[in-house]
Amino acid sequence: MVSVTNRVKQVKQPRGGYISPKELIVVDREDGKELYGSENIHSILVGLAVDYLTRFSMGTPKEIVFKIAIFGSKLVNKYDHAMELLEGVTGLDSKSINNVCKLAGFDSVFRAGVRAYKPVQSINADNDTISNIKTMVDRSVLFWDDNGPIIKDGFTFEGGYTETVSTGDGDFLTESTVWDFKVSKNDPTNKHTLQLLMYYLMGKHSVHDEFQHIKQLGIFNPRLNKVYLLKVNNISEEVISEVSTEVIGY
Known part of the structure; x- marks a missing residue:
């Protein structure tokens, strides 16, 4: 299975x-917008961050958007840290985006297993990566304005x-x-x-x-x-x- x-x-x-x-x-x-050519975190984490932030930006409650990440954090006994990160997610500012990238690291625990976990403290999106994520979320929200x-x-x-x-x-x-x-x-x-x-x-x-x-x-x-x-x-x-x-x- x-x-x-x-x-x-x-x-x-x-x-x-x-x-x-x-x-x-x-x-x-x-x-007319161009993304930066490189990002300093794994493409899977970038994809999850764009997905999470798009749902959040469109009004889906945090506890629903981040439920898999929260569950993953419990598997590695990092629930309190996940809640701290989640509290800092308020919009599309740099801190929020970086926190979401870290939360995406907990998501991978649920999907790939505990052995796949790497401490989320090591996930630190640089300015180019944060800018790219913000642009992709903005595009996604506009897409849903047209196709929702x-x-x-x-x-x-x-x-x-x-x-x-x-x-x-x-x-x-x-x-x-x-x-x-x-x-x-x-x-x-x-x-x-x-x-x-x-x-x-x-x-x-x-x-x-x-x-x-x-x-x-x-x-x-x-x-x-x-x-x-x-x-x-x-x-x-x-x-x-x-x-x-x-x-x-x-």
């Missing part, structure tokens, strides 16, 4: 992928897990679209498109009725400021059937 992301890594896809990234419609949201409202975020798939795929959580859901956020420096790969298709299919099998109304899959990358879209109707029944049975295990 593995997570969605680990299952994606295990699967040998057909040539080009179950869903080729070339099938995605690309929308460029050019805003969000009806679910940080959702899981109760009722949709299998003996093959037992964990996994998605990013955002709007009325018609399952959204995944990426902060990669590159365009999506077939691993990303498979992950998103799995979210859609697991959502359809889950207890969440909202997935019955989904018409398209979408990826937003605030680093590149690009949107990638694919209508569900354009995915062949053969692909849906094979991913459902061979990849997820229905």
Whole structure:
């Protein structure tokens, strides 16, 4: 039993992928801003920080936004420190952003295990990294102004897990679209498109009725400021059937 992301890594896809990234419609949201070329903390932490701060900036309560990080802090007996960091998160100022990067270190404990933990005191985002995170959060909030409202975020798939795929959580859901956020420096790969298709299919099998109304899959990358879209109707029944049975295990 593995997570969605680990299952994606295990699967040998057909040539080009179950869903080729070339099938995605690309929308460029050019805003004239350029990010700094380097960041001094791991890209996973940057991605989590952008995700956390976007939800927080849009009004999701802290205890919901940071619930996985808080749980991770308990696993390494650092709950009090996590609460101190959380108290210092008030907006998009430098201290708040750096605190969120540290909290993201606790998130990795929950997802990757206690052995993966490295003291969060060693996570100190420099000015370029903080600036990049702020820009990506600003872009994300503007994106949701244009593409919201969000009806679910940080959702899981109760009722949709299998003996093959037992964990996994998605990013955002709007009325018609399952959204995944990426902060990669590159365009999506077939691993990303498979992950998103799995979210859609697991959502359809889950207890969440909202997935019955989904018409398209979408990826937003605030680093590149690009949107990638694919209508569900354009995915062949053969692909849906094979991913459902061979990849997820229905």
